[in-house]
Amino acid sequence: MKTIKNMLATIGLVAVSGLFIFAMQKTPVEVQTSDKFNSINESKSTNNYNVYALSVPESLDFAGEKVPLNNPDILERMDRELLVNTYWQSNGLLMFKRAAKYFPIIEPILKKNGVPDDFKYLAVIESGLTNAVSPAGARGVWQIMKATGRENGLEINDNVDERYHLEMATEVACKYLLKAKEQLGSWTLAAAAYNAGNAGISRRLEEQGVTDYYDLLLGEETGRYLFRIVALKEILNHPVKYGFNFNEEDLYTSVPTYKVEVDTAVTNFSQFAKKFSINYKILKLHNPWLREPHLNNKSGKKYNIDIPKDGFYSIKP
Numbered sequence: 001m002k003t004i005k006n007m008l009a010t011i012g013l014v015a016v017s018g019l020f021i022f023a024m025q026k027t028p029v030e031v032q033t034s035d036k037f038n039s040i041n042e043s044k045s046t047n048n049y050n051v052y053a054l055s056v057p058e059s060l061d062f063a064g065e066k067v068p069l070n071n072p073d074i075l076e077r078m079d080r081e082l083l084v085n086t087y088w089q090s091n092g093l094l095m096f097k098r099a100a101k102y103f104p105i106i107e108p109i110l111k112k113n114g115v116p117d118d119f120k121y122l123a124v125i126e127s128g129l130t131n132a133v134s135p136a137g138a139r140g141v142w143q144i145m146k147a148t149g150r151e152n153g154l155e156i157n158d159n160v161d162e163r164y165h166l167e168m169a170t171e172v173a174c175k176y177l178l179k180a181k182e183q184l185g186s187w188t189l190a191a192a193a194y195n196a197g198n199a200g201i202s203r204r205l206e207e208q209g210v211t212d213y214y215d216l217l218l219g220e221e222t223g224r225y226l227f228r229i230v231a232l233k234e235i236l237n238h239p240v241k242y243g244f245n246f247n248e249e250d251l252y253t254s255v256p257t258y259k260v261e262v263d264t265a266v267t268n269f270s271q272f273a274k275k276f277s278i279n280y281k282i283l284k285l286h287n288p289w290l291r292e293p294h295l296n297n298k299s300g301k302k303y304n305i306d307i308p309k310d311g312f313y314s315i316k317p
Helices: 035-043 072-086 089-112 117-127 146-151 166-184 187-196 198-208 220-237 269-274 280-286
Strands: 257-262 303-308
Touching: 072 220, 089 117, 089 166, 089 220, 117 166, 117 187, 117 220, 146 166, 166 187, 166 198, 187 198, 187 220, 269 280, 280 303
Parallel strands: none
Antiparallel strands: 257 303
């Protein structure tokens, strides 16, 4: 699995904060300044913007496996991700909004497969809970590569790409993670393998003679991977602590849908959509796995197409 390079290169894909950080329960260090500087500063007091250091929690874990914060290197790396992922305010608030919409879909699938709930935060750092496309060709919320998807039963071609089907892609991610956990022995290493591959993590463990992710020397992306996940878990679970201000109505919600079974070709999805009082754009919003304006379906496969219930979209006739 590959992450999206353009957003992870320097600051990580996902970051969390709502508005600018307000009370972090710390007093900024006082610095002696000249009277002139104080005068200028006071005149701009209405536009004050303060950046506060964050206190790393005494205890953090991923999937019940503790982060060894007593190690000074681990503490610094955790501090970095909390800071970076707190002070990217606009993108952070979007994560809260999208999580409210997509976590209710992801959570029961993880539970059904025996995968810890914390892995929903892996999806957050992989794609920002969007149908992203990486330079390496990984796609969808779970950033699944073509070979991995096909190996796990997804249909992937120009006409249909089920990596964009959230429920089906979550099932594939669960299969991958369960296999990685069985091979590598811990959920933390399984999460790292989602980024670097089972073989890659196994090779590094053997080369360096260690058995734990936090003891490995890794490249920039995989080396930050678990810290990003844990940071997002911490921040998304404690919005007020990290300066978020929003109401429940500010968050995104899913539009209720029902399924229509199709086992033939569809020559024109624009005409197909009109039968259900929606347009092509709305059809695609709810079925991003349909990649073209028609469905070939030469094999007569049964597809379930999600149709929004009446009353949620205003469609011009």
